[in-house]
Every structure is written in C-alpha cells, then in structure tokens.
Amino acid sequence: MNETRTDVENRVFLISGGTSGVGKAIATGLARLGAKVVIISRSAESGKAALKDISETTGNSRGDWVAADLSLQSSIREVSDMIKRKYDQLHVLVNACGAIYFKKELTAEGIDRMFAVNVLSHYLLTNRLLDMLQESGPARVVTVSGNPRFMKNPVINFEDIQMEHQYSGMRAANQSLFARTLFAFELAKRLEGTRVTSNAFHPGFVKSNLSRNAPWYLRLAAPLMNATVKAECGIGVYLTSAKEIEHANGVFFDDKKQIVPIQTKFDEGAGNKLWTLCEGLTS
Ligand SMILES: NC(=O)c1ccc[n+]([C@@H]2O[C@H](COP(=O)([O-])OP(=O)(O)OC[C@H]3O[C@@H](n4cnc5c(N)ncnc54)[C@H](OP(=O)(O)O)[C@@H]3O)[C@@H](O)[C@H]2O)c1
Numbered sequence: 001m002n003e004t005r006t007d008v009e010n011r012v013f014l015i016s017g018g019t020s021g022v023g024k025a026i027a028t029g030l031a032r033l034g035a036k037v038v039i040i041s042r043s044a045e046s047g048k049a050a051l052k053d054i055s056e057t058t059g060n061s062r063g064d065w066v067a068a069d070l071s072l073q074s075s076i077r078e079v080s081d082m083i084k085r086k087y088d089q090l091h092v093l094v095n096a097c098g099a100i101y102f103k104k105e106l107t108a109e110g111i112d113r114m115f116a117v118n119v120l121s122h123y124l125l126t127n128r129l130l131d132m133l134q135e136s137g138p139a140r141v142v143t144v145s146g147n148p149r150f151m152k153n154p155v156i157n158f159e160d161i162q163m164e165h166q167y168s169g170m171r172a173a174n175q176s177l178f179a180r181t182l183f184a185f186e187l188a189k190r191l192e193g194t195r196v197t198s199n200a201f202h203p204g205f206v207k208s209n210l211s212r213n214a215p216w217y218l219r220l221a222a223p224l225m226n227a228t229v230k231a232e233c234g235i236g237v238y239l240t241s242a243k244e245i246e247h248a249n250g251v252f253f254d255d256k257k258q259i260v261p262i263q264t265k266f267d268e269g270a271g272n273k274l275w276t277l278c279e280g281l282t283s
Contacts, residue, residue, distance in 0.1 A: 004243040009034040012090050012136075013240060014083065016040045016070060016125060017097030019050040021208040022144050026094055026236035028053075031060040033241060038064045038087070040079060040097070070097050070121035071107045073282055080128035089136040092240045093129055095122040095143040095180075101213050102169035111281065112162035114169075118176035123183055123278040130196065137195025138246055142239045143184040145200040145252065146177045148260045154178035158273055178266075179274055181252070185263050186271030188250030197249040200262070201239055204255030205229040 013030050017023030018039025027037045031054050041047030047065025055061040066086070068079035083090065098118050105113040111120065126141055133139040145151075156178050157163075163172045184200035191198055207229055211222040235255045239245065252262040 003238065005033065005241045006091075006138075006243050006246065008241050009036075011092065012036050012038065012087055013092045013094065014038045014040070014090055014129070015094040015096055016121065017144075018065075018094075019046045021096070021210060022098075022203045022206050022233055022236060023094065023096030024050055024054070025203070025206050025231055025233035026096060026240065027063070028057055029232060029234070029237035030240060031055070031058040031063060033237070034060060034062075035241070036062045036064075038066060038083070040068050040070065041065045042069055043067055070125070071111075071113055071116040073109055073111075073116075073120070073124055076121060076124045077128065080125060083129065084132055090129060090132045090139065091136050092140045092142065093126060093133060094236065094240060095126065095141065095184075096236070097121060098144065098180075098210070099213065100169060100173045100210055102215060104163070104167040112164075112172070114172050114176055115162050115179075118173075119179045119183065120278060120281060122180055123275075124282050126187065127282075133196045134194060139196045140240060141184070141187060141191075141196065141198040142236065143180060143187075143198070143200045144203055144236075145181040145184070145262075147202050148252065148254055148262060150174070151178065151181065151262050151265060154181065154262070154265050156182065156270065156274065158270075158277065161277060181262060182266055182271050182274050183278070185250050185252075185266070186275050189271065190275075191249065197247065199239055199245075199248055199251045199253065201235050201253040202255050202260075203233045203236055206233050207231040 015023045018027045019041045051063040069075040101114045181200045187198040207226045
C-alpha cells in the first residue's frame with residue numbers, strides 16, 4: 001500500500017550529515033520524491049559531490065548545500081544564520097551527523113569532539129532553527145539514534161558527560177547515542193502544543209563511513225560490511241514525509257516503523273538535566 005505523503009515537493013528538508021551514511025540515504029530518498037533537500041556538508045567540495053550523486057541517482061537537481069563544521073558552535077551559529085537568510089521556510093530538520101573518535105580529542109572550543117558532534121551540534125542547530133521551523137509549521141525535527149537492543153540500560157554519567165576521566169571511544173559513543181536520543185524526547189516535551197514535533201529513530205544498517213577514525217583492523221572490515229547493507233533509509237524518509245505520523249511527538253521508531261518505548265528507560269528528570277547541561281555548554 002502506498003503511504004500518504006505530506007506535500008513533499010513544496011517542503012524544505014535540511015539534513016545534517018547529508019554527505020554520507022544515514023543522512024545521505026535520507027536525502028536521496030527524499031530527492032526521489034521530488035523534495036527540495038538542503039544538506040549541511042563540511043566543505044563546498046563534499047557538498048557538491050554528494051549533491052551530484054543524489055541528482056544522478058534520482059534525477060532531482062533541486063538540492064542545495066551549506067557548509068559548516070558542526071563540531072564548532074561558532075560554525076553552527078554562522079550556518080544557522082545563513083540558512084535563515086537563504087531560505088524562506090524550513091519544514092524538516094534531520095539531525096543525522098555523527099562521528100566516532102576512538103581517542104579523546106578536544107575541539108578548538110575546548111569541548112570533547114565526539115560529544116560536540118553527536119550531541120551539542122544537534123542541540124544547538126535545532127535551537128537556532130526552532131523559530132524558523134515554528135513559522136513554517138507543521139514542521140518536524142527527526143534525530144538519528146541507534147539500535148534499541150543497545151538501549152536497554154541507557155545510563156548517562158552527568159558528572160562526566162565529556163568523559164574526561166578514563167576515556168573509551170566505544171563507551172563515549174554509546175553515551176552520546178543515549179544523550180542524543182534523550183535530547184529528542186526532551187525537545188518533544190518542550191514542543192508540546194506547538195506546530196513542531198520531535199522524534200528519534202533507528203535507521204537500520206545503512207552504508208556508512210563511520211569507521212573512518214577507527215583502528216586499521218576495523219577500517220579493513222568496513223568495505224565488507226558496506227557491501228552487505230543498504231544505501232537507503234526507508235524509516236528516515238517515512239518519518240520526514242509520511243502524513244499519518246504528522247502529529248507523532250516524542251516517539252522512538254525502529255527501522256520497521258515499530259514504536260519502541262525507549263523514553264521510559266531514562267530516569268525522570270534526565271532530559272531536563274541534559275538540556276540544562278547543553279544550555280550551559282553553548283551559552
Ligand atoms: N549507518 C548505520 O547503519 C547506523 C546505524 C545506527 C546508528 N547510526 C548513527 O547515525 C549517525 C551517522 O552515522 P553514519 O553511518 O551516517 O556515518 P557517516 O557515514 O560517517 O556519516 C556521518 C555524517 O556526519 C558528518 N559529520 C561528521 N562530523 C562532522 C562535522 N564536524 N561537521 C559536519 N559534518 C560532520 C559527516 O560529514 P563528512 O562526510 O564531511 O565527514 C557525514 O556526512 C551516527 O551517530 C551513528 O551512530 C548509524
């Protein structure tokens with residue numbers, strides 16, 4: 001059965017992480033439906049290259065790019081201002097950028113790089129664009145999460161959220177995944193009664209470049225893994241464009257469109273705690 005879509009061709013979709021992996025897969029799916037897709041790329045070259053691929057694959061050449069280093073708050077502030085100048089409306093924001101750093105790194109602004117990219121970038125970009133989304137409503141914020149099987153006990157150490165003591169790349173990646181998911185739920189609470197919704201989702205296994213900073217033996221395995229997984233993200237396209245879930249808010253969807261009650265796994269008040277922490281780190 002065909003899904004009923006929102007008026008995709010007349011809506012603007014902004015996708016962070018749109019040059020690769022989940023973000024690019026969603027951008028491609030939406031472009032195939034005729035959407036105006038804007039991707040945030042790290043450089044003009046990578047933005048143009050991704051859009052060329054998307055337009056060759058889909059025949060839709062309406063795509064556009066804006067450049068930002070999303071690990072830096074200064075760059076997020078600049079790009080959000082630019083987006084407001086460049087486009088009249090914004091209907092959907094997809095928070096899909098992400099990275100794994102196996103060794104502890106700090107940004108030039110002194111923030112743990114993985115936390116900056118995987119959590120703070122989504123918090124700050126979304127908040128900077130919320131007024132535009134509200135004005136363009138009904139609008140959606142859709143945030144990439146992970147496999148619900150790995151979220152049975154989503155503990156966040158608020159005392160050391162940037163893992164300054166005993167850094168482990170995998171533990172930090174998991175914690176940032178939990179925090180990003182919690183961010184999507186807390187945003188939903190704060191958006192209740194408005195024309196903007198916020199949901200999180202597991203993309204399934206999608207062709208990815210995530211292992212680029214991994215040790216050599218994991219990088220060697222990446223082409224094999226990529227050969228066996230899809231370059232599409234149906235759930236991402238569904239959440240950004242399906243009419244039937246226009247009012248879904250604060251919901252976690254798995255890659256089969258099933259709702260999974262991940263929200264209940266977080267401590268009461270954890271979302272507010274995370275929000276206050278992100279607010280402090282970005283003010
Ligand atoms: N792929 C999967 O199967 C899968 C499954 C579950 C969850 N996820 C989650 O989805 C997220 C994205 O994974 P992915 O597989 O799409 O990874 P990916 O292929 O590496 O794509 C990551 C995207 O984020 C962008 N990005 C990273 N750091 C950035 C920065 N500082 N500034 C601007 N853009 C930046 C990358 O841009 P560049 O190309 O310029 O680096 C790229 O477009 C991750 O958090 C991952 O945990 C993925």
